Amino acid sequence: MTFLPFVALIPPQDPSRPTSATVTGNVLRPAMRAPTPELLEGLKAPEGFRIAPWAEGLENPRIVKVRPDGTVYITQRKAENVVMLRDTDGDGMADLQKEVMKAQDLHGLDFTKDGKWAFVIGIHKVWKAPVLTDGTFGPAKQIINGLPDAGQHPNRTLAVGPDNRLYISIGSTTNAAPERNPYNATMVVTDLEGKGKSIYASGLRNTIGFDWSPKGQLYGWDHGSDWKGDDECREEINAIAQGKRYGWPFVYEDGKYDPEHMPLEKGYTLERWREESTSPEATYTAHAAGMQLQFYRGAMFPKEYQGDAFVTLHGSWNRYPASGYEVVRVRFGEDGKPKAVEPFITGWVLNAFSRREAQRFGRPCGLATMPDGSLLIGDDDQGMLYRVSYAKEGQRAMRLRPLDTTTVSPNLVRSPKQIDLKLGGWGLPNSEYAPGRSKSPAISLGDLPPGTKTLAVIMEDPDATAPKPFVHWLMADLTLTKEIPANVLPGDETAFGVTSQPTPNTMISTIVRYGGVQGGNSHGTVAYYGPKPPVGDSPHRYHFTVYALDAKLGLKPGFNRVGLLKAMQGHVLGQGTTIARFGK
Structure with missing residues (x-):
């Protein structure tokens, strides 16, 4: 696709000279694919970063916000609701999803800094709702009505600013044409009751993502116009200031004229419009479609990420090759201005240069920082949230393998350090820890990888008829380094409807002494369950x-095998397996 921009010493509205431009347009919508484990494994991030699913089964999560207590909220445009999410069992996946508000055309969401009040915006209205102690919303009060019609850009967003005022982004009604309503293509500001509405800045085509830098400057990512060519009308990063105009619809990037339209105001020329417009601080690939923007203030990522911003790019539809479908990092200098835009997480689009084979398995949309400093990334195409974490200094960052919970002794990383294991007493018929007894054998350990903090243990039988595999033993969070002692006793562990075997009051659970917890086995107890294959079977492994x-x-007693495998993803430094046999 090519675009020959209008370049002339005489502005293009001069009637004595022709206005001429050649535009070649493309439409390329990558085909949608399901995000299989193999595809997710192909996502790329800088060294040390991990990405894994955090929530699934959502409808189309758009804006993502996190309250100070760690509760996550999403807006769903199609369902027209706000949903609260929590990971209540600590397995690394959200297991609570609850609708807390429903309203027509809602999209944007934010909270006061103390998290006690929520603000939600639709096309014409803004609502304010109290946040109750359980995280749900109380009755919502409409504080603004009569915002202008949406047209092409109905996805409005808002944010509570550091000055405790409400900032509202209102997109343009068209691709690139003068607006009749002065409030379109602007940033509007009100107080927290929706009063005192005024235009803060104008000439902003569609600034969905905006945030304040650590130095207090408001920055926004604005979408460039369509149908000007593959590489024209690049995405803009603007330092948004009160009373400023930012070019749209007549001027873009660093002062280029858009030859399609002229200013409506009498006596207004394109030259004057350009002179009175503020150029962007930085630009990025055209049509990438920036969504949420957030400055990183967490403590998990390396120090050099502090003060930089992350932006989700939803992806193009009218560019060849396809652009976007990624998360980018905007680097800021010591002067508080953007210095570079670089890919952070990429790989959601495949075969971007192929008109026949272009595919996507995700469209990044929402973005928020968790209290622990990890990032949440929303995918409104596949109904998912991803969590991006970083391996702290001194730890190894492993690239995740697809999680197959049906495979016995699954490898959770590509090339884990192998740990030598030896069972104590197994195979000795007179030993109290021999097969057929319900006393667990000792497990001697070889050298552990540097950075090991805890151990987890799975004992399972792949030869059982059902369930397959049959789980005999689960342990997590052990702080041992040389040997797991024999006869690990059940603790006072009852959870998830699973009752542990009785333990004499005078005995202390071995596993509890070493900081660990046991999971539920396939027999229905929270303990070690010895091998007991059916009579007549060949020896089981x-x-x-x-x-x-x-x-x-941090799993709770009674956790299951799948929950343990999911929780371990991204944390495995090494593993070892030994196989014993027993038959009657």
Whole structure:
């Protein structure tokens, strides 16, 4: 696609000279694919970063916000609701999804700094709702009505500014044409009751994502116009200031004229419009479609990320090759101005240069920082939220493998450090820890990888008829380094409807002494369950796998195998498996 921009010493509205431009347009909408584990494994991020699903089964999460207590909220445009999400069992996946508000055409969402009040915006209205102690919303009060019609850009956003005022982004009604309503293509400001509405800045075609830098400057990512060519009308990063105009619809990038339209105001020339417009601080690939923008204020990522911004790019539809479908990092200098825009997480689009084979398995949209400093990225195409974390200094960052919960002793990383294991007493018929007894054998460990913080153990039988595999033993968060002692006793652990075996009051659970917890086995207890294959079966194989992890998982007693595998993803430094056999 090519675009020959109008270049002339005489402005293009001079009737004595022709206005001429050649535009070649493209439409390329990559075909949608499901985000299989193999595709997710192909997502690319800088060294040390991990990305994994955090929530699934959503309808189309658009804006993502996190309250100070860590509760996550999303807006869903199609469902016209706000949904609250939490990971209540600590397995790394949101398991609570609850609708807290429903309203017509809603899209934007933000909270007061203390998290006690929520603000939601639709096309014409803004609502304010109290946040109750359980995280749900109380009755919403309409504080603004009569915002201008939306037209081409109905996805309005808002934010509570550092000055405790409400900032509202109102997109243009058209691709590139003069507006009849002065409030379109602007940033509007009101107080927190919706009063005192005024235009803060104008000439902003569609600034969905905006945030304040650590130095207090408001920055916004504005969408460039369509149908000017593959590389014209680049995405703009603007330092938005009160009373400023930012070019649209007559001027773009660093002062280029858009030859399609002329100013409506009598006596207004394109030259004057350009002189009175503020150029962007930086630009990025045209048509990438920036969504949420947020400055990073978390503590998890390396220090050099502090003060930089992340932006989700929804992806193009009228460019060849396709652009966007990624998350970018905007680097800021010591002067508080953007210095570069670079890819951060990429890979959601495949075969971007192929008109026949272009595919996508995600469209990044929402963006928020969790209290622990990790990032949440919303994908409104696939109904998912991803969590992006970083391996702290001294720990190894492993690239995730697809999680297959049906495979016995699954590898959770590509090339884990192998740990040598040896079972104590197994195979000795007179040993109290021999097969057929319900006393767990000791497990001797070889050298553990540097950075190991805890261990997890899975014992399972892949030869059982059902369930497959049959889980005999689950442990997590052990702080041992050389040997897991024999006869690990059940603790006072009852959870999720699973009752542990009785333990004499005088005995202390071995696993509790070492900081760990046990999960539920397939027999229905929270304890070790010894091998007992059916009479007549060939000897069964019993896989003992120990995982060395870089973190404490924090699982509750009674967790299941799938929950353990999901929680371990991204934390495995090494693993070892030994296989024992037993038959009657």
